[in-house]
Amino acid sequence: xxxxxxxxxxxxxxxxxxxxxxxxxxxxxxxxxxxxxxxxxxxxxxxxxxxxxxxxxxxxxxxxxxxxxxxxxxxxxxxxxxxxxxxxxxxxxxxxxxxxxxxxxxxxxxxxxxxxxxxxxxxxxxxxxxxxxxxxxxxxxxxxxxxxxxxxxxxxxxxxxxxxxxxxxxxxxxxxxxxxxxxxxxxxxxxxxxxxxxxxxxxxxxxxxxxxxxxxxxxxxxxxxxxxxxxxxxxxxxxxxxxxxxxxxxxxxxxxxxxxxxxxxxxxxxxxxxxxxxxxxxxxxxxxxxxxxxxxxxxxxxxxxxxxxxxxxxxxxxxxxxxxxxxxxxxxxxxxxxxxxxxxxxxxxxxxxxxxxxxxxxxxxxxxxxxxxxxxxxxxxxxxxxxxxxxxxxxxxxxxxxxxxxxxxxxxxxxxxxxxxxxxxxxxxxxxxxx
Amino acid sequence: xxxxxxxxxxxxxxxxxxxxxxxxxxxxxxxxxxxxxxxxxxxxxxxxxxxxxxxxxxxxxxxxxxxxxxxxxxxxxxxxxxxxxxxxxxxxxxxxxxxxxxxxxxxxxxxxxxxxxxxxxxxxxxxxxxxxxxxxxxxxxxxxxxxxxxxxxxxxxxxxxxxxxxxxxxxxxxxxxxxxxxxxxxxxxxxxxxxxxxxxxxxxxxxxxxxxxxxxxxxxxxxxxxxxxxxxxxxxxxxxxxxxxxxxxxxxxxxxxxxxxxxxxxxxxxxx
Ligand SMILES: Nc1ncnc2c1ncn2[C@@H]1O[C@H](COP(=O)(O)OP(=O)(O)OP(=O)(O)O)[C@@H](O)[C@H]1O
Ligand SMILES: [Mg+2]
Numbered sequence: 115x116x117x118x119x120x121x122x123x124x125x126x127x128x129x130x131x132x133x134x135x136x137x138x139x140x141x142x143x144x145x146x147x148x149x150x151x152x153x154x155x156x157x158x159x160x161x162x163x164x165x166x167x168x169x170x171x172x173x174x175x176x177x178x179x180x181x182x183x184x185x186x187x188x189x190x191x192x193x194x195x196x197x198x199x200x201x202x203x204x205x206x207x208x209x210x211x212x213x214x215x216x217x218x219x220x221x222x223x224x225x226x227x228x229x230x231x232x233x234x235x236x237x238x239x240x241x242x243x244x245x246x247x248x249x250x251x252x253x254x255x256x257x258x259x260x261x262x263x264x265x266x267x268x269x270x271x272x273x274x275x276x277x278x279x280x281x282x283x284x285x286x287x288x289x290x291x292x293x294x295x296x297x298x299x300x301x302x303x304x305x306x307x308x309x310x311x312x313x314x315x316x317x318x319x320x321x322x323x324x325x326x327x328x329x330x331x332x333x334x335x336x337x338x339x340x341x342x343x344x345x346x347x348x349x350x351x352x353x354x355x356x357x358x359x360x361x362x363x364x365x366x367x368x369x370x371x372x373x374x375x376x377x378x379x380x381x382x383x384x385x386x387x388x389x390x391x392x393x394x395x396x397x398x399x400x401x402x403x404x405x406x407x408x409x410x411x412x413x414x415x416x417x418x419x420x421x422x423x424x425x426x427x428x429x430x431x432x433x434x435x436x437x438x439x440x441x442x443x444x445x446x447x448x449x450x451x452x453x454x455x456x457x458x459x460x461x462x463x464x465x466x467x468x469x470x471x472x473x474x475x476x477x478x479x480x481x482x483x484x485x486x487x488x489x490x491x492x493x494x495x496x497x498x499x500x501x502x503x504x505x506x507x508x509x510x511x512x513x514x515x516x517x518x519x520x521x522x523x524x525x526x527x528x529x530x531x532x533x534x535x536x537x538x539x540x541x542x543x544x545x546x547x548x549x
Numbered sequence: 550x551x552x553x554x555x556x557x558x559x560x561x562x563x564x565x566x567x568x569x570x571x572x573x574x575x576x577x578x579x580x581x582x583x584x585x586x587x588x589x590x591x592x593x594x595x596x597x598x599x600x601x602x603x604x605x606x607x608x609x610x611x612x613x614x615x616x617x618x619x620x621x622x623x624x625x626x627x628x629x630x631x632x633x634x635x636x637x638x639x640x641x642x643x644x645x646x647x648x649x650x651x652x653x654x655x656x657x658x659x660x661x662x663x664x665x666x667x668x669x670x671x672x673x674x675x676x677x678x679x680x681x682x683x684x685x686x687x688x689x690x691x692x693x694x695x696x697x698x699x700x701x702x703x704x705x706x707x708x709x710x711x712x713x714x715x716x717x718x719x720x721x722x723x724x725x726x727x728x729x730x731x732x733x734x735x736x737x738x739x740x741x742x743x744x745x746x747x748x749x750x751x752x753x754x755x756x757x758x759x760x761x762x763x764x765x766x767x768x769x770x771x772x773x774x775x776x777x778x779x780x781x782x783x784x785x786x787x788x789x790x791x792x793x794x795x796x797x798x799x800x801x802x803x804x805x806x807x808x809x810x811x812x813x814x815x816x817x818x819x820x821x
Contacts, residue, residue, distance in 0.1 A: 400669040403666075407663040411653075417638060418635075422635070524710070527708065529695040
């Protein structure tokens with residue numbers, strides 16, 4: 115028995131060592147030096163040894179009772195969906211606390227932290243939007259960043275050519291992005307899974323390439339400036355540039371560049387709250403239910419009279435609209451847009467947020483968005499390893515929490531008391547009659 | 550005499566060289582149970598798919614005599630842009646599947662609510678602001694869902710995941726879901742497949758109740774001859790895609806062609 119265990123451990127160690135040596139050999143062992151290379155194989159061997167030691171340590175811990183209980187716990191609760199009992203405490207108090215805390219943040223945070231918070235909220239918006247498409251409706255969209263770009267460039271170019279301001283862009287962006295979503299989606303929604311993913315991936319790249327190459331209109335790689343926001347004619351710049359009054363003059367206070375960030379943060383926070391509310395409502399609305407039903411089984415949906423093309427289209431459009439909103443905030447926060455902000459990596463990041471959060475879970479998506487934007491900032495010192503840490507995180511997640519960080523809870527429904535009392539068949543209200 | 554609810558006329562269905570149905574004609578009378586039987590691969594499910602609008606029949610016509618007069622199923626499907634099998638359901642034909650197709654990760658009630666999407670308020674704005682009209686429609690839909698759960702003896706499972714239910718209950722849930730669309734004709738594809746004898750008995754009671762209490766017209770595919778003989782008023786037998794017999798259960802059970810093609814072996818087993 116003991117002998118046996120020791121043997122398996124040895125086998126594991128050997129395997130790990132070989133695999134990591136094969137991996138690290140070319141990556142760290144050969145260092146390019148001009149046109150030739152130096153041989154630093156000892157480094158690779160060292161790295162492989164470290165990995166092997168880690169593997170053995172893991173195995174040893176796993177053999178103890180403590181380790182086994184941890185592994186059991188981690189694997190046990192990864193099993194997806196539950197239905198609520200209808201007796202859960204209402205989370206209103208916690209939500210109210212979070213809301214107040216969120217609104218109060220600008221008073222405590224410095225400019226740097228506020229910047230991160232704005233970025234995190236923008237990714238929340240993007241995550242929520244993509245969550246509608248991927249998490250709820252089950253349509254894999256790899257080009258989501260295109261709608262983000264549409265929103266951002268709407269503000270930049272709209273200001274340049276049409277004199278649009280922040281507020282009008284904020285209103286128009288969801289519609290324009292939704293329209294783009296519709297134009298893209300209509301011909302491709304009859305496709306399934308992989309094909310849809312490839313078409314959307316292509317669309318994302320097309321938008322980026324157009325922005326990059328249409329020099330006269332978009333400014334190409336040089337990008338386009340974005341005007342600062344205004345608030346009822348008050349401006350956040352030192353001197354008025356858009357025909358309004360500077361905020362600090364109006365209130366007779368000293369000028370500070372922070373006001374602009376406070377303003378953007380507050381508006382963004384309110385918009386995120388609204389979107390969260392809308393998304394949460396959607397999940398208990400017929401439309402949201404139809405999306406989820408489509409994700410579960412399209413054929414069954416058709417057999418129930420659901421128009422699958424239109425239903426998917428609405429999901430695509432609403433998702434795109436949310437992405438467009440996020441784009442406007444991104445543009446106004448940066449004060450400048452150029453095509454490098456809208457690469458495929460960005461789409462992948464947003465998708466990672468949705469997958470990590472647990473497809474379909476609003477709380478999960480928000481948590482994942484916060485983690486994935488704030489973590490890199492905290493890990494500035496390890497900036498070079500950011501993508502590596504990302505990858506490790508993803509792999510670990512897929513092993514232990516394949517259904518995402520947060521377990522999805524489905525709402526419970528109970529009949530109204532009228533039915534319980536009198537057992538009259540509500541057949542009179544059959545669909546025919548109601549129609 | 551009123552026209553039959555469903556009139557299948559000379560339907561032929563080809564998949565490339567394979568002819569799954571050849572010149573099939575039969576009628577489904579209102580308020581009764583019509584059974585479609587036949588050996589494996591006879592083309593029963595294919596016929597169902599034509600009736601419920603999942604396939605477009607290569608030749609022939611399928612007419613549904615609803616309230617708005619006769620409607621051609623094929624024409625509904627091929628309508629430009631908006632056409633498709635969902636229109637057939639809206640015209641009043643609901644179905645279940647040979648391999649259960651529930652929304653497994655949604656709760657039982659939600660499964661039934663999806664089926665009622667035509668009567669709930671689908672408007673985005675009304676849902677987000679929870680207008681009174683929205684809430685009333687939603688409440689009615691939930692009550693109707695519970696009504697059908699009651700009919701199918703599933704009330705205690707209302708707030709469980711559909712995928713967690715035992716097999717027999719999933720079968721009944723699928724019937725409840727189809728009934729929630731308010732159909733004129735419900736098509737059940739092998740509802741007793743994989744059920745144990747007591748579940749089968751329960752199922753036959755459920756189907757009989759649908760007919761007697763709700764006046765529901767049922768078209769059912771089934772291999773369990775005991776069940777077919779017990780519940781049906783009218784039996785159509787398919788073999789190699791063709792109708793070989795059509796009539797009352799007694800007539801069909803004694804038809805030599807049917808005994809030769811389908812019943813033969815089991816009859817002998819009963820006698821032995
Ligand atoms: N989509 C398809 N493409 C090609 N051939 C098909 C298709 N669907 C069915 N068939 C063929 O049509 C014939 C009839 O199949 P069908 O599924 O209708 O049989 P069935 O009567 O329902 O049998 P069972 O009792 O086993 O369910 C079979 O030979 C099958 O191979
Ligand atoms: Mg079949």
